[in-house]
Amino acid sequence: MESTPKQNILVVEDNENTRRLLETILRSSGYEVTLAPDAEEGLRILRDATVDLVLLDLFLPGADGIQFLRSRAEMEADRQPPVIVVSATEDMDTLRPQLRELGAKMALRKPFDVQELLDGVKQHATKRTANAAAPAAAPAAKARAKTKGKSTTKS
Numbered sequence: 001m002e003s004t005p006k007q008n009i010l011v012v013e014d015n016e017n018t019r020r021l022l023e024t025i026l027r028s029s030g031y032e033v034t035l036a037p038d039a040e041e042g043l044r045i046l047r048d049a050t051v052d053l054v055l056l057d058l059f060l061p062g063a064d065g066i067q068f069l070r071s072r073a074e075m076e077a078d079r080q081p082p083v084i085v086v087s088a089t090e091d092m093d094t095l096r097p098q099l100r101e102l103g104a105k106m107a108l109r110k111p112f113d114v115q116e117l118l119d120g121v122k123q124h125a126t127k128r129t130a131n132a133a134a135p136a137a138a139p140a141a142k143a144r145a146k147t148k149g150k151s152t153t154k155s
Contacts, residue, residue, distance in 0.1 A: 007052040007125045008032040010081070012042035012068060014060050018110070022055055022086070029118055031125075039063035043071050051081045053125035055117075056104070058087040058095075069102035082124040086112055 009031045013019040016037075023033045034049065036042035039060050045051065054072075058065035065085060072080055085099055088110040099107050106120045 006030060006032040008034060008050060009121060009125065010034045010036060010042060010045055010049075010051045010054045012036045012039060012054060012060065012065070013057045013086075014038060015057070018057070025114055025117070026121070029121075031121070037061075039065065039068040039071070042068060046072060046075060046079050046081070053081050053121060054083045055121075056083050056085050056087075058085060058089055066098070066102065069099070069104065073103055084108065084117070084120050084124065086110060086117070 009026050011019055011022045011026070011033060013022060013035075014037050019035055019037070023035060026033045034045055034051065036045055040062055042054070042056070046054075056065050056068060060068070063071070065087065069083065072083070080103065082105045083103055085104045085107040087107070089095065092107055092109045096107050105124045108117060108120070
């Protein structure tokens, strides 16, 4: 098990204190952490590095979290890790349907519950890593994806 690479969590958060807090929580739970202070840097990291999950603030300088999600959705499928939104917005309940539509798996309001955050990270980051850990299965998965919705058996 020690040879398994650590999952890399990208934290896109403009507040340095919150960024460092998330980094400390994640590192102490055994994750690698990459930090980005804004959406532009976060998107550059997504293009250049392997990321297993993104923790995303909605209120960022320049492009906001919604714009980040839209840009992420236009990337190649292997550059679209799951996203958990962690934001102080009062409108979280109103925004949840739009965030889900844009690919967010969870949305947590700051201040967040640390255990709820870690449970979400574990649940959603694991899925991507499990797929990446079986490269031999990837061609078969792509073949299944192409035939999704089409029955190959005759009734």
